[in-house]
Amino acid sequence: MDQEKIGQFIASLRREMALTQRELAEKLCVSDKAISKWECGKGLPEVSLMLPLCEVLGITVNELLSGERLENESYQARAEENMTALLRERTENKRKLLLEFVVILITMLSSVTIILLSGLLALGTPLRILLIVIALVVMVGGIAVAAVLEMTSGYFECPRCGAYFLPTKTAYIMGMHTVTRRHLRCPHCGKKSWCRRRLSQKKTQE
Numbered sequence: 117m118d119q120e121k122i123g124q125f126i127a128s129l130r131r132e133m134a135l136t137q138r139e140l141a142e143k144l145c146v147s148d149k150a151i152s153k154w155e156c157g158k159g160l161p162e163v164s165l166m167l168p169l170c171e172v173l174g175i176t177v178n179e180l181l182s183g184e185r186l187e188n189e190s191y192q193a194r195a196e197e198n199m200t201a202l203l204r205e206r207t208e209n210k211r212k213l214l215l216e217f218v219v220i221l222i223t224m225l226s227s228v229t230i231i232l233l234s235g236l237l238a239l240g241t242p243l244r245i246l247l248i249v250i251a252l253v254v255m256v257g258g259i260a261v262a263a264v265l266e267m268t269s270g271y272f273e274c275p276r277c278g279a280y281f282l283p284t285k286t287a288y289i290m291g292m293h294t295v296t297r298r299h300l301r302c303p304h305c306g307k308k309s310w311c312r313r314r315l316s317q318k319k320t321q322e
Contacts, residue, residue, distance in 0.1 A: 120157030121183035164279035212269035223258025274302035
């Protein structure tokens with residue numbers, strides 16, 4: 117999906133309706149910064165906001181995701197393209213999570229091996245310290261790469277309101293977590309809860 121094209125489409129429809137970004141934001145109960153972000157192509161509306169946005173703009177979800185109005189004959193084709201894009205996104209996020217596991221495994225094995233060697237080999241103190249520092253650098257670097265992969269591999273679903281969202285970096289890093297859940301505050305309902313990771317956005321019916 118072309119985020120810039122979708123953003124331009126949202127902006128043009130908003131202008132056609134003589135709405136300011138603030139007025140559109142008020143109708144959707146979001147900030148005008150969110151509208152600006154969408155229109156600049158820096159992100160897509162959250163899944164829970166797509167239907168309300170489409171109702172305000174007088175379009176369907178498929179038209180929104182296509183970034184243009186669709187004639188009847190092209191509607192089904194675009195619907196299939198959008199569904200394919202969602203499936204592609206899901207596959208890509210699965211690969212990122214697998215790569216994250218591999219990175220963590222390699223990082224831990226490398227770090228532990230270097231630390232063991234520094235203790236078992238007959239080395240001078242400076243060299244021993246150097247090896248330990250290298251092990252720590254490898255560990256921190258590997259964890260950082262794994263964190264970036266995890267942060268960009270999908271969305272989180274709020275169990276209270278059902279909204280899908282992407283947390284901020286700070287909220288992501290600070291949030292307690294398990295393998296599949298993270299304790300986050302939903303930007304839609306404002307409640308903190310254990311949110312489940314989802315590999316793609318919800319399938320839409322329109």
